[in-house]
Amino acid sequence: MALLVVLALALGLMAWWLAEPWWRSLRRARLRAQPFPAAWRRILRRRVPAVARLPAPLQLRLKGLIQVFLAEKPIIGCAGLTVTDEMRVTVAAQACLPLLGATRGYYPELRQVLLYPGAFWVERPVNEPGGVVQDQRRALAGESWVQGQVLLSWEDVRAGAADPDDGQNVVIHEFAHQLDQVNGGANGAPPLASAADHARWSAVMQQAFDELRACLAQGEPSLLGDYAATAPAEFFAVASECFFERPAALRAEWPAVYRELARFYRLNPAAWAGG
Structure with missing residues (x-):
């Protein structure tokens, strides 16, 4: 009898585990429809x-x-x-x-x-x-x-x-970190769809990060500013702020970075936003 109870509980937990994503999706759809x-x-x-x-x-x-x-x-x-x-x-x-x-x-x-x-x-x-x-x-x-x-x-x-035009938004910055932290600590490389995407992202962002640090070391100003040069994670978060608030300026100064962020966020804010 005890074995049957344990088996029933296990099956119930498995059924809940399988159904929970469906219920969550349904609940969210209802919320969005309100x-x-x-x-x-x-x-x-x-x-x-x-x-x-x-x-x-x-x-x-x-x-x-x-x-x-x-x-x-x-x-x-x-x-x-x-x-x-x-x-x-x-x-x-x-x-x-x-x-x-x-x-x-x-x-x-x-x-x-x-x-x-x-x-x-x-x-x-x-x-x-x-x-x-x-x-x-x-x-x-x-x-x-x-x-x-x-x-x-x-x-x-x-x-x-x-x-919304100054390129400084603490909420976007911290929630970019949340996207970066999905698989652990923030390192400036959020989860991407494929190994090829990761390789391209890493190459583009590392080169831009190095270029930013070199520019700042020579006293040359940049849209991204000093804080973006402190770590790759901060580079991604600051670039995300500019992507949503100063997209045209980001695309002009850092076109490869803009393209990577446009792929990641699947948006093109330069087409409809200021800055």
Whole structure:
């Protein structure tokens, strides 16, 4: 009898495991099909002007993505912050921009977003001269953790959304890291469709990263700036910010990088965005 109970439980668990993706897909389709709340539309118009630039089909798709994102990803206030719908929709709209073109899930590793009123402090080990490692406190506007959390400063989220032409967007930056971290730590090489895609991506991005560092070392300015030269992961995240906010400028200065990002995101924002 006990063996039959165990077998029944095992079969039940297997059936749930097989059916769960189907149920999740159905639930998401229902969420996307729901009317987008009028109050949320007003928030997008007021807080996220980049949405109005999207072609109509992409605006519609973005709204569906927002509905699923907010149904599945808790946004939790920290340091006394009370999270409002204005904050939730503003965060979600920008977080879903990198999902517009390619079907790659809704940041499957992400469990929650932690939202702070402003910059927050973290401690990180720093290598000092002589091989000494010491913890150093730093104020950050955002951070993406492999453990399934994104930390954001609401002040910086709001500022990034308000100016869609400056190439600086902390939400896009940190969610690019989330895409990069799908298979582990961020290294500037998110999962791609094939080995050939990976080889091309690695060659293009490494060459551009090296060129950027060389330019900066010689005092030559670049659209991507100093922070993109600190690590390949930051190069990808900063380039993603420019891809969505200053696509024409990125295509002009770094055409090969733009082409790789267009393939990855399956979008061509230079055709419909400013910058």
